[in-house]
Every structure is written in structure tokens, then in C-alpha cells.
Amino acid sequence: MSNAPVSLSTLTTMQVGGVPSRIISCGNTQQLYDAAIELWRSDEKFHVLAGGSNTVFAEDLADLTIVHVTNRGVEIVSEDAQFVVVRVQAGHSWDEFVAWSVANDYAGMEAMSGIPGSVGATPVQNVGGYGQEVSDVITQIEFLEKGSVASVVRPASYFEFSYRDSALKHGLEGLVGWVEFKLQKLAGMSVPMKSGQITEYLGAQYGSALPLEQVRKAVLELRASKGMVISESDPDSVGCGSFFTNPVISVEKSLEFPEEMQRWRMPNEDQVKISAGWLIENAGFPKGYSIPGSKAGISNKHALAITNRGGASSAEILELARLIQERVAARWGINLIPEPNLIGF
Template sequence: MGSALSNAPVSLSTLTTMQVGGVPSRIISCGNTQQLYDAAIELWSSDEQFHVLAGGSNTVFAEDLEGLTILHVTNRGVEIVSEDAQFVTVQVQAGHSWDEFVAWAVTNDYAGIEAMSGIPGSVGATPVQNVGGYGQEVSDVITQVEFLEKGSDESVIRPASYFEFSYRDSALKHGLEGLVGWVEFRLQKLAGMSVPMKSGQITEHLGAEYGSALPLEQVRKTVLELRASKGMVISETDPDSVGCGSFFTNPVISVEKSLEFPEEMQRWRMPNEDQVKISAGWLIENAGFPKGYSIPGSKAAISNKHALAITNRGGASSAEILELARLIQERVAARWGINLIPEPNLVGF
């Protein structure tokens, strides 16, 4: 199969940022795309249950993982495939760190992903939920993806439209099964400036007008500061960063329905003028969950910095994480009539 099998699988709490999860039956380390594809084809043919894991920042594993195989994706690399005076097209391997790629782009004056600085995880995971932040999302810049579809023995290159991207969503979350080998991005050359900023938080923080182009390095620095202030940048010195970042997506609702909520609730405009995105953090806090809340006796807690993040305070079980998440969902639904959707993958529950 051309891949290295772990003879002694480790607890997935050591491979995930939430730091919970049991020991799988085995871990297959895939250092290049072909190893990944070969392993997946073999596992599909044997109907063996498996899960693909790279950065481990967007997955919560159960404790009982008997029978589960982990494909640990570690392929890395960024390659420029074409460029002209205005654009550069790059292919990035699935196992490459997303934030390292963003840092590389900013250093080289390539614009289009700077506002997504500090997001943990791997490049290969970004198309799955159309990762985004501060007014940008990867579907803005993805051109194509090398993809091995379940049931196929050969990978194909699919255009971005194949994945039906929408807000924090894609066909990969709704029945399209397969593996990402690499992702191709088209970034802009704007002489060290960003694309127009569509985040009021960034422009207000920098005293600029909404829609302004700003220096790339300044945007990245600002985003990292904003995310760190919310415990959203992984740091060994910050216990609020032991989690998956935002545990729930910000709901998108009709403008009409949004009028039912108090004016002070944060909301953001969407490309579809009939819809707005509203603050899940506000809904949570105003359903009776202050920052730092935990169920008595539990080691799972809402972040002290941001109500949208669930954190592991040290030694929490995956059951405790899910117990808190479900309680939040129940109370928000009862108070506001909104069903919060978890952002991380929940495996083994």
C-alpha cells in the first residue's frame, strides 16, 4: 500500500486540538498523495470504517473508536503553477498547514486569503466546510481540486463549481464522498495590498472605510490579534485555545426574521440581500450561558474569551464536550427558535 502503519496507535487526544478522543484500531500515515489514495482505495474495497485526519483542529472524536482506522495526512508543499502580472495560481498539498500557507502568501504579496490568518488545520480540510473568516472564504479563491471520489480507482481534477460551495458548506458535507489530494488557489498581485476588506471588524479596528484595500501584513497582524483576543489562535499558554475554535456556525436567516431580534444583536450582510448572518455567540450568551460557563463537575467549558468556543479545561472527555454542546443547542432553540449547527466533525458518536 506504500504507507506506514502505526503498530501502536495513540490516543487521538494527542492529535487533535480539542484534546479528546480514544485510541483507534490503527493509524496509517500518508506522506504523499499516492499513499493517501492507495490506502483509501484499499479501505473502501474492504468496507473498513476510516476517517481522514490532518491538522486535527476541526474534529471531536468519541472515546470508543474500536474498528476505526485513521488516515493521517502529512503531505505538504506549495507550488506555483502559473502567474502573470495580476494573478498567481498555486497548488497546495492537502496536509499543508493552512496558516503557514497564508503566511507564505502574505510574505510574497499575494492577496485573497489574508483575512483567514490564524485559522488552524490543513489546506485539504478547507474545501469541506468552505472555511472562512473576516469576510473572506476559500471558495473566493479555489479554482480546482484534485479529488479521489469514493468508488473510483483514479483521482480527477474537479473545478470549484463541482463542490457547490455556500456559507460554511459544500457538497462534501452532503453526500459527496472522497479525498482531497491538493487544492489550487488563484491569488492576486496587488503590490502588497489586500483585496477590498469586507469585514467591519478589521476596517473599524484600523480606522479605515469598509471595502478599503489595506497592507497585507497589517491585515494579517490585525486578524491574528483579533483571533487571539477570542482564544481562537492555538497557543500553549492560552487554555481558551484548547478547542476547535468556533464550535457552532453563525446562523444565516432571512432579513425579515432578523427583525424579531433585538437591535444590539450582531448581524452581517450576505451576498444574498434577503439574508443576514447573525451572531451565534450573542444567541448563546443571551440564552443564559456566560463566558466561562461549565456544567457542574464537568471539565468542558465555554471559553472565557468567546461564547462561541467550547474548550477542554484539562482532562475533559468527549462526552463532556458533547453534553455541553447539546445543552447550548437546546437552550438556544428554546429561547430564540434557532438551531445551532456544530462546525467540527463529530466522529464516533
């Protein structure tokens, strides 16, 4: 475990945040659990950080301890002719795991290529993209609940997954040690595609099974076109992906909006998901917008992403986010919910 003082701007994809009181680096689950148990007993204020792709830290963090999750590893637990069950350590890179699964012809996560961050963070908000969600493939999670001194393996149902949400965002406190996934063996083909964007991009029919490598390549290209793949050569990728979740509203409410607004049916037939990016652009925020004098701006590629244009402060990021929320609420009567964790504000 290391406790060297480091600015959290160097450990997050948004590249903002001050220096915490200390950083405890945990390279395996036992170190992770030991650190958490000690911190819970002391009532010390702490935050668990892994890939840093979904977190915006404030500048003043003098009273905050960071538990840095760095455990890595992928292990095949069981397999048969149809399925493989894989256990992945919490600190492992999510996209590295997706790339590994595609290379090994395991299907079920290919449309979630290019999402930054770590495996252990994905259950928290049921990460997903292009018609797939991690809850589709998670079977169980090793979890240390707050106040406990021993981890327990919990089934996926324990975490109450829903669209970009889970019990981990609503009162269930603890730490993820590893996540187990059940993937399909489909002879190098994907599961049926639930994304019209992918099938249109590839000239295929909606619901088609497509070659895994082709799906991954298409998703990475689509995400890169929106600045959603982290790249040193793309300043629009210096952010945390989508800053707001797409709102889920009633079908009745959706009738108040113009027909050209993107919308998607939800499993609950009385609800639809609508485009937060459309709401933002049609509340007067074009791509590339920034408050005069601010180093924070909306991505030039995607209205749903807030980016650091170089040397932005966390206060500038939040100022822009709040302005967007206020104008969208005033124009459309919709309260946009931030997707990243906002720590220390």
C-alpha cells in the same frame, strides 16, 4: 505508512478522543489514494484526519481506522503580472500557507490568517473569516471520489460552495489530494476588506485595501483576543474554534430579535446571518460557563467556543454542546448547527 496505536487526543486541537484500531500515515497523495481505495474495498470504517482542528472524537474508537494526511508542499503552477496560481498539498498547514502568501505579496487570503488545520480540509466547509472564504480563491482540486480508482482534477464549481458549506458535507464522498488557489499581485496590498472589524481595528474605511502584513497582524490579534489562535500559553485555545455556525435566517425572522444583536447581510438579499455567540450569551450562558463538575467549558473570551479545561472527556464536550443547543432553541427558536465533525458518537 505507520500503524502505531496513538490516542487521538494527541492529534486534535480539542485534545479528546480514544485510541483507534490503527492509524495509516500518508506522506504523499499516492499513499493517501492507495489507503482509501483499499479501505473502501474492505468496507472498513475509517476517518480522514489532517490538522485535527475541526474534529471531536469519541472515546470508544476500537472499530475505527484513521487515515492521517501528512503530505506537504507549496508549488507555483503559473503566474503573470496580475495573478499567481499555487498548488498546495492537502496536509500542508493552512496558516503556514497564508503566512507564505503574505510574505510573497500574494493577496486574497490574508483575512483568513490564524485559522488552524490543513489546506485539504478547508474546502469541506468552505472555511473563512473576516469577509473572506476559500471559495473566493480556489480554482480546482485534485479529488479521489469514493469508489473510484483514479483521482480527477475538478473545478471549484463541482463542490457547490456556499456559506460554511459544500457538497463535501452533503453526500459527495472522497479525498482531497491537493488544492489550487488563484491569488492577486497587488504590490503588497490586500484585496478590499469586507470586514468592518478589521477596518475599525485599524482605523481604516470599510472596503479599503491595506498592507498585507498589517491585515495579517490585525487578524491574528483579533483572533487571539477571542482565544481563536492555538497557543500553549492560552488555555482558551484548547478547542476547535467556533463550535457552532452562525445561523442564516430570513430577514423577516431577524426582525423578531433585538436590534443590538449582530447581523450581516447575505448575497441573497432575503437572508441575514446572525451571531450564534450572541444567541448563546443571551440564552443564559456567559463566557467561562461550565456545567458543575465538568472539565469542559465555554471560552472565557468567546461564547461561541467550547474548550477543554484539562482532561475533559469527549462526552463532557458533547454534553455542554447539547445543553447550549437546547436552551438556544427554547429561548430563541433557533437550532444551532455544530461546526466540527463529531466522530464516533
